[in-house]
Amino acid sequence: MREGDRTHKYDRLLASTATSPRPLGRDDPRVSVPLFTLRESAAYLQTPVSTLHAWAHPKDGDPLVTVFPRAGRAATVPFVGFAEAFVLGALRKAGVPMQRIRPAVAKLNAEIGLEHALASQRVYTDGAELIFDYAAAHSDDEALLTVVRTGQQHFAQIIREYLRPITYGDDGWAERLRLPAYARAEVTVDPRQAFGQPLIVHGGARVEDLVDRFQAGDGFAEIAGDFGVPAEEVEDVIRVALRLTA
Numbered sequence: 001m002r003e004g005d006r007t008h009k010y011d012r013l014l015a016s017t018a019t020s021p022r023p024l025g026r027d028d029p030r031v032s033v034p035l036f037t038l039r040e041s042a043a044y045l046q047t048p049v050s051t052l053h054a055w056a057h058p059k060d061g062d063p064l065v066t067v068f069p070r071a072g073r074a075a076t077v078p079f080v081g082f083a084e085a086f087v088l089g090a091l092r093k094a095g096v097p098m099q100r101i102r103p104a105v106a107k108l109n110a111e112i113g114l115e116h117a118l119a120s121q122r123v124y125t126d127g128a129e130l131i132f133d134y135a136a137a138h139s140d141d142e143a144l145l146t147v148v149r150t151g152q153q154h155f156a157q158i159i160r161e162y163l164r165p166i167t168y169g170d171d172g173w174a175e176r177l178r179l180p181a182y183a184r185a186e187v188t189v190d191p192r193q194a195f196g197q198p199l200i201v202h203g204g205a206r207v208e209d210l211v212d213r214f215q216a217g218d219g220f221a222e223i224a225g226d227f228g229v230p231a232e233e234v235e236d237v238i239r240v241a242l243r244l245t246a
Contacts, residue, residue: 022171023114023115024080024115024116024119024173029079029191029192029196030078030079030080030083030119030173030174030175030191031066031078031079031080031116032078033078033079033191033195033196034067034068034074034075034076034077034078035075035077035078035079035082035189035191035196035197036075036076036077036082037073037074037075037076037077038052038053038056038067038076038077039244040075040077040244041077041081041082041085043181043240043243043244044082044179044180044181044189044198044240045082045085045086045089045179045180045181046089046180046181047085047088047089051098052065052085055085055088056077056081056085058102061102064084064088064101064102064105064118065077065081065084065085065088066078066080066081066084066116067081079174079177079189079191079196080116080119080173080174082177082189083118083119083166083174083177084116084118084119086165086166086177086180087118087119087123087163087166088101088105088118089162090159090162090163091104091105091131091159093158093162094147094155094158094159094162095146095147095150095155095158096131096135096144096147097144097146100135100138100141100144103134104131104134104135105117105118107130107131107134108123108127108130108131108134111126111130112126112127112130116173119173119174120172120173120174121168121172121173121174122172123163124159124160124163124166124168127159128155128156128158128159128160129152129156131147131155131159132147132148132152132155132156133152135147135148136148136152165177165178165179165180166178175190175191175192176188176189176190177189177190179198181240182233182236182237182240183236184230184232184233184235184236185200185202185229185233185234185236185237186200186201186202186233187199187200187201187207187237188201194206200227200229200233200237202228202229202230202233203227203228203229204228205227205228205229207237207241209227210223210227210229210234210237210238211237211238211241213226214234214238214241220234220235220238
């Protein structure tokens with residue numbers, strides 16, 4: 001892309017911030033209520049704990065994932081941080097190298113002009129375009145050639161496919177996330193439901209209620225019948241729970 005074209009496009013995207021979502025209020029439950037520990041978040045999002053820790057507590061620079069100060073074993077990751085971590089994982093899967101994720105996200109934040117930009121719907125509509133342009137501008141870096149070779153349209157499609165589990169609200173911010181850790185069960189996290197704890201879509205039961213019954217000695221079929229959740233989904237939920245406690 002010619003420099004003039006890139007400048008014109010950035011001007012257009014920056015101008016569109018007039019229609020961007022309003023900043024998330026500090027009292028918004030997506031920001032103010034911690035839901036998970038880093039370890040739980042890593043398991044639910046299928047991200048290495050060490051990677052998530054580096055994003056949340058970097059040795060240098062600002063955190064990429066919003067977290068509360070550590071307090072023993074208490075939860076520290078609010079929904080907005082959970083969504084940010086999910087989007088960062090999508091960038092990794094799309095081919096953006098780990099060592100280039102931080103500068104790419106810094107560019108994204110600067111262009112979108114929002115705090116918590118990774119949790120904004122703008123990352124879905126404009127983010128792939130901006131990150132691809134960043135990669136193209138730094139294509140002398142061998143690590144970014146994978147992204148550049150995909151082509152802008154293909155790269156945008158990849159990013160949007162990875163972000164499909166996110167549901168955005170009318171305010172333009174992520175409000176619900178389907179957890180990728182589950183192979184059969186459709187499990188979502190929504191700060192407005194069940195105090196932000198994972199819910200099974202089929203049956204509406206809380207994951208922790210199914211796990212409690214299993215730990216009490218009930219079988220998959222019995223749990224499925226009582227909660228209206230398919231037995232194969234109950235088994236999937238228990239599988240993830242056992243991995244979390246391993």
